[in-house]
Amino acid sequence: MPYLPTTTKYKWIRQIKKDNKIISYSKPEYRKIYNSQRWRKLRAEYIKHNPLCVICKKDNRITEAKVVDHVKEIADGGDVWNVSNLQSLCDRCHRVKTARAVNNRKKKIYNKER
Ligand SMILES: [Zn+2]
Numbered sequence: 001m002p003y004l005p006t007t008t009k010y011k012w013i014r015q016i017k018k019d020n021k022i023i024s025y026s027k028p029e030y031r032k033i034y035n036s037q038r039w040r041k042l043r044a045e046y047i048k049h050n051p052l053c054v055i056c057k058k059d060n061r062i063t064e065a066k067v068v069d070h071v072k073e074i075a076d077g078g079d080v081w082n083v084s085n086l087q088s089l090c091d092r093c094h095r096v097k098t099a100r101a102v103n104n105r106k107k108k109i110y111n112k113e114r
Contacts, residue, residue: 033080043068046086053090055097067094073101 033039046068056063065088072078072085079085089097 030074033074038081042081042083042086046083047088050086050088052088053093054087055093056090063090063093065089066091069094069097073098075105076101 047065051065053061053063053065067089069087069089070078070080070085071087074080
């Protein structure tokens, strides 16, 4: 999970935290998806055919993928089961991508409330 900076520079994050509107992967409905037999099967099948991290591959690095990621995040309305919305990522790239997406969502919520 990405951590939240606690400096005053990020006042808006604390504001949102207080509002309890952060859309995160700890939500039970996401956990239900990732724990489901259907997802496990899809994930296993996908990573078998796409064993390398696509972001690393673009940088000419060969890295074993550990995560099947949703290109458009579920929290942003992405399709959970559509193969064209999936990509293989290594742990590192997945962490970077997820942190960025979560931050973008928080900013969006914040801007809406101003
Ligand atoms: Zn990678």
